[in-house]
Amino acid sequence: MGLVGAREPGVGSRARGVAHRSVRLAAIAAAVVPDVDFLWSRHNMETHSLGAAVLAGLAVLAWTRGRDPRLALAVTLAWASHVLFDWLGSDDTPPLGVMALWPLTSEFYFAHAYVFEAISRRTWLPNFWSHNLGAVAWELAMLGPLAVLAGWWRTRRP
Numbered sequence: 001m002g003l004v005g006a007r008e009p010g011v012g013s014r015a016r017g018v019a020h021r022s023v024r025l026a027a028i029a030a031a032v033v034p035d036v037d038f039l040w041s042r043h044n045m046e047t048h049s050l051g052a053a054v055l056a057g058l059a060v061l062a063w064t065r066g067r068d069p070r071l072a073l074a075v076t077l078a079w080a081s082h083v084l085f086d087w088l089g090s091d092d093t094p095p096l097g098v099m100a101l102w103p104l105t106s107e108f109y110f111a112h113a114y115v116f117e118a119i120s121r122r123t124w125l126p127n128f129w130s131h132n133l134g135a136v137a138w139e140l141a142m143l144g145p146l147a148v149l150a151g152w153w154r155t156r157r158p
């Protein structure tokens with residue numbers, strides 16, 4: 001990481017902490033950015049693809065002038081996780097699924113696994129809040145233990 005390398009005792013670990021926080025924040029941003037496509041009414045299309053995930057990683061690599069491949073990989077994997085989870089999720093608005101393999105193909109892929117509930121944007125429905133809060137609770141129940149496990153694994157390393 002570019003921020004590591006100070007000679008003063010304690011400064012290196014502080015810099016590493018800042019670097020880890022930066023990677024974490026970039027990964028969180030990359031995991032939610034694909035839904036920006038709501039702004040131009042092309043939801044689940046190009047931004048919901050592995051091609052876009054790779055492009056995001058390449059953009060980070062170019063932005064850091066090749067000095068931070070770890071950050072680029074984190075952004076790519078976080079973006080790809082969004083594609084994976086939407087593929088595994090529920091969808092009731094055709095075309096179903098995500099354009100996962102764009103730009104190789106514009107076909108939509110849908111796992112029919114229904115692991116996650118669709119998030120409703122129909123604010124006028126009486127169950128809008130209860131449905132969405134339930135969907136978020138389910139996602140936290142599914143992914144929370146994995147996040148805790150990943151956090152534990154990361155902190156146990158020297």
Ligand SMILES: [Zn+2]
Pocket residue numbers: 034035044048082086
């Ligand atoms: Zn999405």
